[in-house]
Amino acid sequence: MKTKSLTRRVSLTAFAAVITIGLVLITILALSIGPASQRALVEQMKTQAETALNLDGQLSVEQIAETIARPGTAVTITENEVHESAEALFVSVDSETDVATVEVFLPKSEASLVLTASNQQASSVSMLVLGIGLPSIVVLALLIWLVLGFAMRRAMRPLGEMTALAVDIASGQRGVRLEISEPENDLGVTGIALNKMLDNLEGALNMAEDARQSIRQMSLDVAHELKTPLATIVSSAENSMRSASEENQKQLVTVIREARRAGRIIGTLTQLQAIEEGGRAETFPVTFDISRLLRELASDLPEVELELGKKEIMAFADEHQVGQILRNLLENALIHKTKRVVLELTGSAETVTVRVSDDGPGVIEADRTRIFDRFVRLDYSRSRNKGGSGLGLAISKALAHANGAELWCEESDLGGARFVLKLNARP
Structure with a gap:
């Protein structure tokens, strides 16, 4: 379960990263199209205005307007007087309407031409970029998510098997081992080492259990062997009490007390051994x-x-x-x-x-x-x-x-x- 969660988190992180980077790039591209297109439009209109200045005096104002006219650019003729100190060319851009205006004064014709054009094409291109780019980024992110998820699941499969093995061992199962399909990679080497460690650990546990059983059996055998001598000691001491002196009687009382205490220990040990061998004590509730x-x-x-x-x-x-x-x-x-x-x-x-x-x-x-x-x-x-x-x-x-x-x-x-x-x- 943890391996699947890790794979899912990595895949989702990659998906989110691709979406985020794509959105940033598309936004930067869409925002840069407008200013670049606006600058190109103004330069084009300035070129038209300079052409009009060059044709001033050679053609009439109407002919000049027809000559410099371009698709998307409106040319308006204004009759006025131009002083010698006046600027020949004025450029302005309305940021709200995205409309560029270039006004050129023709001193010889004593008139001015006003060129106006809208940057609607740039807005259309920006919308086109967003319309095509966003779905493309989503599709690309989905493909990366699917491919990365598949690769991660395949790569993390041995780790999931190790987790399942650990759960089995924790539940008390013995003898279970990993099946190593790719022993040459890092996880395969780790799996081989884990199997070897489990073999050694299980061998040590078996040896410890055998030693424990041997000690318990030896304790039980010793307990059985001591029952009769202890009973004999108690009986002999009690018989000797009848003819013993007062000082010897005190010593015999100590012997009897300690022998009986040893007998109780042996009885307890025997009872505990019987409980452990039978799984639990027999009860009469x-x-x-x-x-x-x-x-x-x-x-x-x-x-x-x-x-x-x-x-x-x-x-x-x-x-x-x-x-x-x-x-x-x-x-x-x-x-x-x-x-x-x-x-x-x-x-x-x-x-x-x-x-x-x-x-x-x-x-x-x-x-x-x-x-x-x-x-x-x-x-x-x-x-x-x-x-x-x-x-x-x-x-x-x-x-x-x-x-x-x-x-x-x-x-x-x-x-x-x-x-x-x-x-x-x-x-």
Whole structure:
């Protein structure tokens, strides 16, 4: 579409340029015809007058008038006295009527001749020039427009194909390439280079995808291999608690807590892998009171400030998965808070919105999308060194998508980060 627009603009510009230049030239020509013709007419009349002066005394005034008469020139005889000091020839031109007058005094005949002529022929020629020139200029401009448009469309066709290729690639198609019909011209060379670049890029993407799949498979294999040892560690530590000293019991509690934490990470990783392989998580949506769910979460996490009305607010989603999403968001906020974590709930007839806000360091705008990728490490202030596994937000995003919900990160009024979960209120 852009190529066609460019071709059209160039053709119209050429058309307008030819019309403009033609009009200027025709106007200049038409305007120059009048003065030039007027000067020629006056010179002709002056020549007639000089002939009359030469014939003065040789012929009668009437004979002189007949001799110098020309088509288009009127000769009038006036009887008068001429002084010796008088000028023999007077010339005048009326600019309004375009009539030239030459008066010649004949001293020997004691008379004067008045020659008058109109420049109508010049006006006719000017109109003829305009009448023929204007249509000719229009026809010439149309021909140039058509020829230039055809040439431009032919020349710009490869660029249009490149544009279509870019649109196809942007829409997710792979393997499409340009068909190079004229490889020797500049656009053909560009097309060959573009095809080669696409081949290299697609090869790199395939390698990256293979590497990603290998890493995911390795992570899943490691997770499966660690499940049994971790369960054994927890079981052995719990059994040892019965006979251990008080100091050893404290160490065993730490071992059990960290082993269970590792188990939760492995469980989350396994769940996320299953979602990614299946396209989306399996859900069992129901209509439930989400305000009750938030009260239960807040009672388990006393540091969370709960802000919701007294009335019930219903949501339509998988209640268990929504609870998992919100618990992940709350635990993330508690890790990064300075003092406060606020849980808010609002609802309408169509949607339900839950907001989890903290007063921690926040998330810069450039990272608010990739923070939902697995194992993403942001700046030090929100890094996993504070206890996060790097998987909670990734699994929350996947579960939100599976339930037809939206989950995003924005700046909080408290100064930190705010995670917003927007659910459907009804089927």
